[in-house]
Amino acid sequence: MTWSLDPGGGGKRELEFPKHNYGILRQIIYCSKFNTYFALRKDCSLKVYNKDFVETFTVLNLDLKLVKSIIFNPETDELITGGVGGVKFWKYRMNHKSNNKVIAMSNYELFLRADYPHMGGNWVTKVELDVVTQQVFCCSVQALFCYNTQGQLLLEIPNPHKCSPTACIYSSYIKSILTCSTDCEIKAWSANGIITHRFTGHTRAITNLLIHPETPSIFISCSKDGSIRFWSLDIYSQLLR
Known part of the structure; x- marks a missing residue:
């Protein structure tokens, strides 16, 4: 539909x-x-x-x-x-x-x-x-x-995670790779594979990531904990849930 x-x-x-x-x-x-x-x-x-x-x-x-x-x-x-x-x-x-x-x-x-x-x-x-x-x-x-x-x-x-990665996206805004997993963490990686930040907050497996279609400094995550969260790549913190 x-x-x-x-x-x-x-x-x-x-x-x-x-x-x-x-x-x-x-x-x-x-x-x-x-x-x-x-x-x-x-x-x-x-x-x-x-x-x-x-x-x-x-x-x-x-x-x-x-x-x-x-x-x-x-x-x-x-x-x-x-x-x-x-x-x-x-x-x-x-x-x-x-x-x-x-x-x-x-x-x-x-x-x-x-x-x-x-x-x-x-x-x-x-x-x-x-x-x-x-x-x-x-x-x-x-x-x-x-x-x-x-x-x-x-x-x-x-x-890259304690469990198998479930999704990844590339952020041209910070020139980094973002990954997630069933271990409830989101990680940012540099172009040469060095971890630069961990985003925490989800309580169950994270299933997907998406760069905001209009604001590249924001990405979105969804999880089996029932939440969709917005994260800032400027302050490396959660914005909305």
């Missing part, structure tokens, strides 16, 4: 896509350039949906059964998948085949551009991308890796 803000202070449903009932989506990414959705389903199949949420393409590859995370690179029009067996880069482009279908975007497909089976230490639980620097961050079971989009290793941080 999609929702828009109501001037009266609430929200109203604009569109509803009932086809999601046929399969639970673990992750979904909207690409405004193509007006397309990339989705990772619970059965680990990789699907592409058009603006009407009609399925237009499925990656038929048995190796995808253990995909754990996806991210889209708008600079190269590529979908990046990470999981058991490393990282793959898929180019999203027109297939140039004769197509009599009138379904929007049905003539676009994902083509495998590169396969890096050892990228991220073979078991990638989360992939993230910094679009500006074109750096790919891979959270693995016991390490954090940073690569360029050609598969070159730029940085490795072994055991």
Whole structure:
């Protein structure tokens, strides 16, 4: 479903896509350039949906059964998948085949551009991308890796947390990497892998991090303790909860 803000202070449903009932989506990414959705389903199949949420393409590859995370690179029009067996880069482009279908975007497909089976230490639980620097961050079971989009290793941080890292983001504001884990801590790392700060406050596993879309000096965390928290990269402290 999609929702828009109501001037009266609430929200109203604009569109509803009932086809999601046929399969639970673990992750979904909207690409405004193509007006397309990339989705990772619970059965680990990789699907592409058009603006009407009609399925237009499925990656038929048995190796995808253990995909754990996806991210889209708008600079190269590529979908990046990470999981058991490393990282793959898929180019999203027109297939140039004769197509009599009138379904929007049905003539676009994902083509495998590169396969890096050892990228991220073979078991990638989360992939993230910094679009500006074109750096790919891979959270693995016991390490954090940073690569360029050609598969070159730029940085490795072994055991960044007491438990496996659950997410990471790059802050261009402080030129640091932020990581989180089920150990309830958020850590900031320098470009050469030195820890510079610990953010504490969550009482249960932290599941994701996000740089504020309008204020780069603020990042947001969410946790299984039921809270969403705002943190300042100026004073290195919590702002809101």
